[in-house]
Every structure is written in structure tokens, then in C-alpha cells.
Amino acid sequence: MWCLTLHAQTTIKSLMADSITTSHVVAIPYPGRGHINPMINLCNLISLRRPSDLLITVVVTEEWLGFIGSDPKPANVRFATIPNVIPSELNRASDFPGFIKSVQTKLEDPVEKLLRRMEIPATVIVYDTYLMWMLDLGRRLDIPVASFFTMSATVFSMCYHHDLLLRNGHTGDDYFSEKDEEVIDYIPGVPPMRVADLVTGFNGKGKEVFPVALKAILMADKAQFLLFVSVYELEDKVIDALKSELSVPVYAIGPSIPYYKVRNDQNTPDYLVWLDRQPEGSVLYISQGSFLSVSDAQLEEIVAGVHESGVRYMWIARGETARFRRENDEKGIVIPWCDQLRVLCHGSVGGFWSHCGWNSTKEGAYAGVPMLTFPIFWDQVSNSKMIVEDWKLGRRVRVDEGILVTRDEIAKLIKSFMDEESEEGKQMRKRAREIKKICRQATNEGGPAEKDIDLFIGDILNSRNN
Numbered sequence: 001m002w003c004l005t006l007h008a009q010t011t012i013k014s015l016m017a018d019s020i021t022t023s024h025v026v027a028i029p030y031p032g033r034g035h036i037n038p039m040i041n042l043c044n045l046i047s048l049r050r051p052s053d054l055l056i057t058v059v060v061t062e063e064w065l066g067f068i069g070s071d072p073k074p075a076n077v078r079f080a081t082i083p084n085v086i087p088s089e090l091n092r093a094s095d096f097p098g099f100i101k102s103v104q105t106k107l108e109d110p111v112e113k114l115l116r117r118m119e120i121p122a123t124v125i126v127y128d129t130y131l132m133w134m135l136d137l138g139r140r141l142d143i144p145v146a147s148f149f150t151m152s153a154t155v156f157s158m159c160y161h162h163d164l165l166l167r168n169g170h171t172g173d174d175y176f177s178e179k180d181e182e183v184i185d186y187i188p189g190v191p192p193m194r195v196a197d198l199v200t201g202f203n204g205k206g207k208e209v210f211p212v213a214l215k216a217i218l219m220a221d222k223a224q225f226l227l228f229v230s231v232y233e234l235e236d237k238v239i240d241a242l243k244s245e246l247s248v249p250v251y252a253i254g255p256s257i258p259y260y261k262v263r264n265d266q267n268t269p270d271y272l273v274w275l276d277r278q279p280e281g282s283v284l285y286i287s288q289g290s291f292l293s294v295s296d297a298q299l300e301e302i303v304a305g306v307h308e309s310g311v312r313y314m315w316i317a318r319g320e321t322a323r324f325r326r327e328n329d330e331k332g333i334v335i336p337w338c339d340q341l342r343v344l345c346h347g348s349v350g351g352f353w354s355h356c357g358w359n360s361t362k363e364g365a366y367a368g369v370p371m372l373t374f375p376i377f378w379d380q381v382s383n384s385k386m387i388v389e390d391w392k393l394g395r396r397v398r399v400d401e402g403i404l405v406t407r408d409e410i411a412k413l414i415k416s417f418m419d420e421e422s423e424e425g426k427q428m429r430k431r432a433r434e435i436k437k438i439c440r441q442a443t444n445e446g447g448p449a450e451k452d453i454d455l456f457i458g459d460i461l462n463s464r465n466n
Contacts, residue, residue, distance in 0.1 A: 023123040023461055025056045027148075028111060030128035031064060031086060031103065034357050035150045038229045038256040039128065040068070042148065042453075045253075045260060047074040049450075050457055055120060059111060063088060080118075082110035100209045108133045115141060124460050126227070132216040135223060144463050146225035146456070149217075151358045153228045153235045153252070154190050154386065155199055155379045157242060159217040161187045170195050171202040189241030196400070197385040200378055221246045224463070225456065229256040229358070231442045231449060234365065234391070234435070251456045254442055254449025255362035262341050271314065271338050272346065278312055281350030281420055281429075285343055285369075287316040288355045294376065298404055299323075302374075305410025306332075311418050314343065344369050351418055353397070356383040366443075368436025370394050370428045372417055392431045 025046065029039035043056045056077045060068070065081050067089070085106040092099040115122060115137075122143050127134035129149045138145035149156050158165070164186055165171045170179060180196040195203070201210030220226055225248065232239055232252035243250045275283065286306065288294065294302070303324055306313055313332035317324045324334040340360070344352060344367035352364045356375045361383045364371050371394035373384035387394045395417055398405050419425045442449040 022120060023054050024118070024120045025054055025460065026115065026118075026122040026125045027056065027058045028125060028127045028131060028134060029058070029060070029148075030130050030150070031061055031089065031107075032092070033089070034359055035128050035130075036060070036064065036068065037359055038150050039126070039148060040071075040073070041256045041258055042126070042227070042229070042253065043077050044074055044258075045256070045453055046457060047076050048260065049453060051076055053461065054457070057118070057122075059114060061086065080114060082107070082114055085110060096206070097209050100212055103131070104133065104212060107131070108137060112137055112141075115143075124225075124463060127223075129220050130213060130216045132219050135219060138223075144224040146227055147220040147223035147248075148227045148229075149220065150229055150256075151379045152361075152383065152386070153230050153238045153242060155358075155382055156217060156220075156228070157190050157238050158187055158198060158382070159214055160242070162214055162218075165198075165202065171198070175203055177203075188245065189238035191237075191390050193382070193385055193389075197382055199382055206378055221248045223248055225459065226250045227456065228252050229254070229362070231255055231362075231365070231439050232452075233438045233442060233448065249459065251452040252449065253452050253456065254447075255366055255439065257341055257359065257363050257366060259341065259366060259443055262345055269339075271333060271335055272342065274333055275314070275343065275346045275348045278348040280347050282418075283312045283314055283346075283348045284351045284353060284372075284414060284418060285314050285316075285349050286353040287340065287360065288353075288374070288376070293318075294374070301405060301407045302410060304407035305405075306414065308407060308411040309414035309418075311414055314338070314349075316340075341367065350420065351414075352394075356380040356387065358383055361387060362439075365391070365393065365435050366439040368432040368439075370417070370432050372397050372413070374398050391435055393428065393435055395428075 027039050027043050029036045040058060043058055047054060047056050051074065054076060057080050058077065059080050059082060061084050062081045063084050065079055069079055086102040087095070087099050124144050124146060125134060125138055126146045126148050129147045134145055162171070168186065169175060170182065170184055180194065182195050183192050184195060185192040200206050201213060226246065228239065228250065230239065230252050231254055239250065239252050307326050307329070315324050315332060315334045316338060317334050317336065341363045343349060344363055349369055351372060352369045353372045353374065354360045354364060356373050357380060371387050373387055373394055374397040375381045375384040384396060388396055395413065397410065397413060416422065420429060441447050444450070
């Protein structure tokens with residue numbers, strides 16, 4: 001099944017007619033929102049830089065095409081679908097281990113059949129690192145593959161150096177919870193961290209699926225290319241360490257967020273009109289991500305704490321929104337969805353309550369917005385540590401898993417956090433502006449991220465000619 005506009009059809013027919021010189025990039029994301037979004041952003045960025053040289057096909061399930069098929073995209077980007085052979089995105093959180101197993105065992109065959117019948121053979125396959133079966137498939141089809149890691153380079157490195165953690169008793173059979181406060185300072189390029197700040201799969205939540213993730217990361221250097229969705233200047237030491245250790249070419253392609261759209265989008269939805277009416281830096285933007293949730297008891301405390309703080313807020317609430325509202329409350333709005341990066345870049349937004357998914361972390365950094373961190377799972381804990389301790393861009397709401405944070409604590413923290421006149425508030429916002437500048441310089445024309453994207457494109461084109 002192809003999902004193409006008339007303009008896209010014309011452009012792609014032209015590319016297909018000139019298939020001798022056209023390079024065909026096939027992108028295969030892991031079927032989850034936090035993985036699909038950066039993959040599509042990469043495809044859009046690549047296509048915009050070389051629109052006449054590249055045809056790009058993004059492979060998704062039929063269900064996912066229904067979610068994203070109508071999203072605007074460049075004319076030389078198209079979708080191709082495989083059947084819905086895995087559980088629905090709508091309930092994958094209910095059986096995460098089962099979903100992981102399904103992704104590893106049921107996607108390879110339909111993807112291979114699709115690749116074999118493509119009219120223009122793939123020049124290169126960009127695959128999500130966690131789809132490790134793509135390495136064998138690429139070898140069978142004699143197509144070079146690029147491993148696309150959608151989390152931080154820091155998380156990649158802590159997993160890649162799993163043997164060091166085992167040797168020091170910070171994971172595995174020698175680990176016990178009393179070691180949570182011990183400091184890990186031996187992972188190449190990674191700033192010191194507590195054991196408790198590791199990816200949760202090492203010692204806690206998600207441990208049952210961690211072996212799959214670990215195997216995928218350890219296999220990534222068998223690809224022909226390795227892409228990190230990171231701003232080099234924010235993770236330079238760990239990226240340099242990986243470049244020196246790995247034999248595969250490594251690219252830091254920038255945040256892979258839709259900054260290219262924010263700069264040109266003239267549409268003004270109602271929630272942006274509401275933000276336009278708020279004082280500068282006064283609104284706390286709250287989002288807990290698209291996948292996992294906090295407990296009902298904790299959510300009740302968060303809702304009460306936000307209202308008792310008295311701050312203005314914009315709350316993204318999945319499902320039922322009524323529980324987040326207070327009657328006659330004119331200080332906030334609750335909506336089911338928004339263009340998050342545009343909201344974070346709005347001058348009225350002065351803080352971001354985040355679950356610390358890597359995409360949200362990068363968007364907060366790009367927008368230069370201080371963050372209140374409330375991680376739930378996997379790499380979110382490590383990202384929270386990076387935000388608060390390494391970038392000095394925010395404060396933690398919850399430090400330790402399993403401890404209920406009360407409404408009084410939350411209200412007090414929010415008031416303090418949103419106070420721009422306090423010394424801590426001034427320093428945090430100064431640092432936020434510095435991080436914002438780093439991200440903007442990286443993604444501007446000629447910046448380090450743009451250069452690495454161009455370098456990767458050049459290597460793709462060269463691989464076709466060799």
C-alpha cells in the first residue's frame with residue numbers, strides 16, 4: 001500500500017524514471033511513537049537537503065499508516081506498509097514483554113518480502129537499533145544498513161559497556177539495592193552517575209526485556225553506519241569515546257526533532273492563541289509522554305499540587321481530560337494533543353514538567369526551557385540525571401521510584417521552580433539560554449548536526465557507486 005499525494009506521485013515517478021542515478025533510502029522504525037517520530041524527522045531532513053538525489057521510503061504497519069499517513073512530508077518521501085502482524089499500539093503498554101517479543105519475531109518476514117518487491121532497490125536501509133534482525137536481512141539482500149539509535153549516546157554507552165558494570169557489581173547477580181547510591185565513574189566519556197540513575201532495565205523495571213535491548217546495542221557496530229540523534233556538543237565526550245572504540249562510522253545528526261517545521265509554520269491553533277495572552281515565562285507546560293503513566297494515586301497528587309501552586313499551566317492529557325480541570329479555573333487549559341516543540345518555543349512557556357523521554361528532553365533543550373523531571377521508565381531516569389546534574393537545566397520532582405510525592409511537596413516545588421526572580425531561577429534560565437544557543441548553532445545551516453547529516457548522505461551516495 002502506498003500513501004502518496006498527487007505532487008508526491010509526480011516527483012516519485014520522475015525519480016523512478018531516473019532510477020539509475022537515484023539513491024533509495026528505506027527507513028524501518030521500531031513501531032512506537034518515540035521511535036517513529038525521530039526516524040521520520042531524519043527522513044524529512046535528509047530529503048530536504050538532497051531532494052533530487054534521493055527517494056525515501058518509510059516502512060510502517062498498516063495501523064501506523066492510519067496514525068501518520070496524512071502528516072505533511074516532502075515530495076520525495078513515501079510510506080510503504082506491512083500487515084498488522086504485531087499487537088496494536090493502543091495497548092502495547094499492557095504487555096510490554098509480549099510486544100517486544102512480537103517485534104523481534106514477526107516483523108522480519110513481511111519486511112523482507114516488501115524489500116524484495118520494491119521497484120527501485122534499496123541503496124541503504126536505516127533501521128532502528130532495536131530491530132536487530134535487520135543486520136542479517138541486510139546481509140542476505142546485500143544492502144548496507146545504518147543503525148539508528150533513538151536514545152542518548154550516553155545510554156548507548158552504558159549498555160555497550162555492560163561488562164564494566166557487571167565487573168563492578170553494579171548490575172547482575174552481585175548487585176543489591178544498597179548499592180544504588182554508589183557512584184559509577186568508569187564508563188568512557190560518561191559523567192559520574194549514581195547506580196540508581198542507570199537505565200531501569202539494568203536492575204529494576206523492564207529487567208525482563210533488557211537482554212533483548214542489550215543484544216541489539218552490542219550488535220550495532222556490525223552495521224555499516226551508526227547514527228545518534230544527539231547534539232554533539234551536549235554529549236561530546238561520550239560520542240568521542242565511542243568513535244574511538246567502534247569500528248563503524250559514527251554520526252551525531254542532531255536532535256532529529258521537527259525544528260525545520262517550527263521555523264516556517266504559520267498556522268495558529270487555539271492553544272497558541274491562549275499562550276499569546278499569557279505573561280512571558282509564566283506557563284508550566286505539563287506532558288507525561290505518549291506511552292506509560294504514573295499510578296492513579298500519584299496522578300491525583302500531581303493534579304492537586306499543580307492547582308494548589310497557583311501557576312498558569314498547559315496540560316497535555318491523554319484520554320479523559322475532566323480530572324485535570326478545576327471548575328472556574330482560568331489559569332490553565334487541558335488539551336489532548338499539541339505541537340509540543342512550537343509550544344515549548346513560545347515565549348509564555350517558562351517551564352516543562354516532563355517524563356524525560358529522549359525526544360521531549362531534546363525539544364526542551366532546543367527550546368531553552370527549564371524542566372521539572374518525573375521519569376517513569378527505561379532511559380527516562382538517565383535523561384533526568386543528565387538534565388538536572390550535567391546540563392543544570394532543571395530540578396527533580398521524584399528522586400526515587402516507588403515513593404509517593406505529595407501535593408504539598410509538588411505545589412511548593414512548582415512555585416519555587418517558576419520563580420524567575422530567585423537566584424536559583426535566574427541561574428537555571430541562564431543555563432537554559434546557553435543550551436538553547438548550542439542546539440540552535442548545531443542545527444543551523446553549516447552547523448555540526450547539518451554537517452554530519454550531509455556527511456551521511458555523501459556516504460550513502462558513495463556506497464551506491466562503489
